Amino acid sequence: LFNLKAAIADAIPKRREELLRIKKNFSDVKVGDITVGSVLTGMRGNQSMYWESTTLDPNEGIRFHGRTIADCQKMLPGAPEDNGDGEFLPESMLWLLMTGEIPTEEQSRQLTQELAERGAKLPSHTEKLLTSLPRDMHPMTQLAIALASMNKESIFAKKYEEGSIGKKDYWEYIYEDVLNLIAVLPRITGKIYSSLVNDGEPLGHFNVEKDWSYNIASLLGMTVRDSVNVHSLTKERSNDFVNLIRLYCGIHVDHEGGNVSAHTTHLVGSALSDPYLSYSSGIMGLAGPLHGLAAQEVVRFLVEMENDVDSVENVKQVEDYLWKVLNSNRVIPGYGHAVLRKPDPRFDAMLNFTEARPQEFKSNAKVQLMKNLSKIAPRVLQKHGKTKNPYPNVDSASGILFHHYGIDQLLFITVIFGCSRAMGPLSQLVWDRILGIPIERPKSLDLSSIKKLCKI
Numbered sequence: 001l002f003n004l005k006a007a008i009a010d011a012i013p014k015r016r017e018e019l020l021r022i023k024k025n026f027s028d029v030k031v032g033d034i035t036v037g038s039v040l041t042g043m044r045g046n047q048s049m050y051w052e053s054t055t056l057d058p059n060e061g062i063r064f065h066g067r068t069i070a071d072c073q074k075m076l077p078g079a080p081e082d083n084g085d086g087e088f089l090p091e092s093m094l095w096l097l098m099t100g101e102i103p104t105e106e107q108s109r110q111l112t113q114e115l116a117e118r119g120a121k122l123p124s125h126t127e128k129l130l131t132s133l134p135r136d137m138h139p140m141t142q143l144a145i146a147l148a149s150m151n152k153e154s155i156f157a158k159k160y161e162e163g164s165i166g167k168k169d170y171w172e173y174i175y176e177d178v179l180n181l182i183a184v185l186p187r188i189t190g191k192i193y194s195s196l197v198n199d200g201e202p203l204g205h206f207n208v209e210k211d212w213s214y215n216i217a218s219l220l221g222m223t224v225r226d227s228v229n230v231h232s233l234t235k236e237r238s239n240d241f242v243n244l245i246r247l248y249c250g251i252h253v254d255h256e257g258g259n260v261s262a263h264t265t266h267l268v269g270s271a272l273s274d275p276y277l278s279y280s281s282g283i284m285g286l287a288g289p290l291h292g293l294a295a296q297e298v299v300r301f302l303v304e305m306e307n308d309v310d311s312v313e314n315v316k317q318v319e320d321y322l323w324k325v326l327n328s329n330r331v332i333p334g335y336g337h338a339v340l341r342k343p344d345p346r347f348d349a350m351l352n353f354t355e356a357r358p359q360e361f362k363s364n365a366k367v368q369l370m371k372n373l374s375k376i377a378p379r380v381l382q383k384h385g386k387t388k389n390p391y392p393n394v395d396s397a398s399g400i401l402f403h404h405y406g407i408d409q410l411l412f413i414t415v416i417f418g419c420s421r422a423m424g425p426l427s428q429l430v431w432d433r434i435l436g437i438p439i440e441r442p443k444s445l446d447l448s449s450i451k452k453l454c455k456i
């Protein structure tokens, strides 16, 4: 089974049968209690969504079909040219998310090639639309617009409109849209970035022989072979950047179902909006500063703080800076989490990337500040006494590493997050349709119903 679609088709009967059996025999089993507290505080702790591929343990962090980041780094295939030395490919992760199985080298290679072929061209209307957008429109808004415009390409939407498909077949067309959407993300990303820094002129070439992350890097002008080479990276640094994209995109794919971008994609998709509309909505959620936009906010924060302190080693000044932020009722971006209660293992993975390259990062004061902060900020936040999790989340490390290699358009950074996050929620969308998960429609409560429940 070299082809991803065939591998999914192979997994379907057992999964459908399992879910059906549980639905039929165990629907009355209680999952937990919903309290007035959870109704009034963003549904915290309310276990009420089905999610196929990832789960988040408050203490241990994310697992992808039960596998930790370290497991994935050991098991998932990387790019053939790296001979086992590079990071695993996000394509390998996509296979794992979709099938629950670790792909073979051949399967990973085949999926890489399939995505490159599907992504070679951006629809001309989307390209034109992106060209026409104001240069100072936020890059995340541009991404959401580009994705929504591709609804015109949706195979699922066309088939549905024709009335030619039955419920059991929906997934096949959703799958086609999902793969086409993921495939075209390097092109959209490159186009948005070139508008910001190169007057819309391409910064690099799309290479059908190469993997998805390589093409993102190339279209950002960061590879030696295929780019116009605006950043003038050496071959070694360029390879490192490609591997940074692979690592970043490999581990940001999903964080179980309840986070804003994943939940939004799933919710909008449950109305049978096609994957382009669904993920465009997810991107709009990712663009919020308490969620994905924290990636951008952290870089801005580090840049500003570095300017403000005499030295990034000056613990007292860094603490004072943090207190100034907290006392003005702002959050410390990159810290805290709604579910996690320990340091984010995705943060550790990003940190390990820098620690494997001490020469590269040792003279970057902002990277040093990011590392120092991960020790100082938890103490300050604990003293502040509000945050349930005072530790760094993934966003506290990631953006500054892109910045280090020359991606200095701060507002752009979350777009790379948007490339990665497509993989988890859109894999779920395929399985939502396979399993016939119905339209999502929780019940809301008004104040008088809550008062009645509280007997007040």
Ligand code: CMX
Pocket (backbone or CB within 6 Å): 259, 289, 290, 291, 292, 294, 326, 330, 331, 332, 333, 334, 335, 336, 337, 338, 339, 386, 387, 388, 389, 393, 394, 395
């Ligand atoms: N700095 C300052 N205060 C913080 C804080 C932080 N980093 N994290 C939480 N708090 C505050 C909350 O604002 C809340 O204050 P109020 O009681 O005044 O409303 C209080 O501590 C309790 O919050 P919590 O239960 O610990 O956290 P929530 O589940 O409400 O929020 C999150 C989670 C991530 C939104 C919050 O920690 C935050 O704002 N962090 C900074 C932004 C950030 O890094 N977001 C990225 C998260 C990862 C991602 O989704 O990409």
